Amino acid sequence: MAGVVVTGRFPRRRLIQTVAANLVRLVFGSAARNWGRNIGSTAPALGSMTLLLLMSGLVGLTGFALHNLEVVQAREASLLHVYLRDDAADPDVVALWNRLSSDPRIARVTYVSKADALARAHTIPGLPELANASESNPFPASLDVQVKSLNDMGAIDAVVRNESVVDPLNPTSYDRGAYERIQAVLFGIAIAGLAFVGLLGFVAVTVTMNSIKAAILSRRDEITIMQLVGAPRWMVRGPFVVEGAITGTLAGLVAGGVTFGLAMSGIAAGSQSFTQFAPGVTTTVAAIAAAIVIGTGLGLGSGSSLLSVRRHMES
């Protein structure tokens, strides 16, 4: 079979620059121009995606804080505070300390004096008011027992609560099932958060796909001409994917900025309380969360556009 494509008569100089310039103009430039032209039909996609990304950022930060909170709770749950009587004799306390330290189920025993307990209470929200309301120090001295396995907590509590040096009214901090209840609550919150974000994600992807579909229909002639003159498939689809990416990136920038701003406001407004309720959320973590939100926006916008293009554009 015959047939050759006759190449151009002009010398091919600066090939890379020419290809890059054409690529930028025909794919990125065209996408940016059309995005601006179609802002009316893109606005719903931009809005819903911004909302989705903002909620995702906040849910993500909350999830991170809850995860850290769970770690703290797990550590706390395996820490048994054995409260000592105010009149307990030092030798008896030392004897109990020695016995507990030699128990293989126990990792570490630390003595906390009344003064240490008062100082610690000042770092916990709500407790400083309680301390100030009393003329004397209301917090007892204690032995803080770090248990190796949560399963041994009950047995060790049973051993120490009847000791003579231990406060008979409030012997230990042991609360059967407390940790499991916290875990259940956190799990429920996580499921609800994921379901909410999933629903928003579905809405955002659907709206974006529809806005790209509208863009495809409005430029049907241009697409047909491009296809008929031999434009490669990626070049026909490219501008639409870039349009989606622009929408996603803008939504991500707004949502990431708001996420970062809210986290920073929280950190600045009440650093101590915030640290208690959202442990681990620092400036760095907030910045990373914002970057992830922006990246997700880029991926979501271009991904949903690609889906729409594949569905609605003929080869």
Place this chain on the structure above:
Amino acid sequence: MRPHVAERPPIVELIGVSRAYGQRHAVDGIELALHPGELTLLVGPSGAGKTTLLKLINREIRPTAGEVWVAGIAAHRLKASHVADLRRRVGVVFQDYKLLPRLNAIENVAFGLQVGDLRISDAEARDRSLDALEAVGLGDRGGAFPDQLSGGQQQRVAIARAVVAQPPLLIADEPTGNLDQETAWEIMDLFEDIAASGTAVLVATHNVEIVTRLKRRVVTLVDGRLVRDQPAGQTGRMAWLASS
């Protein structure tokens, strides 16, 4: 000595080509070869399968049976991802011109050139587009937008866009359908010039006067079947008119 067109290997070859839509055959068992430098007129009544045949050649659709070879490419088994390779070898002209209204004549032609080949610079695209527009007699209207041009001039721009990349094959679907007779002849003259330069040209038309006076090869389709393949230089009966 330049060989006669039929002695050169064909640029398009259809071997037992059929295309069915459900139970109905739009084209059925077509055998056809087009050679470089040959202007062929594709005629037949409405619904005879002319547009289907052009779409098969341009790989807008695939045959349900048979083989379609275009410039050495097996269009019948070409994957969608490789269709662009074939399209770069085929210039296409439509009845409704299909020009982009926001681009002027030069930009419309250059657009067709550059989206097909990113290696072509703006300067080169502009020069080649101007050359193509001059070849179709519109060298002085390069800056005009489609709505500032007559139908004949718009069709000339469309032809310039179709040939600017110098494809070995040009197909045209009712290119004179929207034009008066005088303008239609001007467009057909252009197609003759293009064929004379070595390009195979296939024109689907309803224009009886053109078909009878031009004395070019005429391929007649009726009900999807190729019923007559009349060589150039002969005047045949326009039997298909009875059913058009």
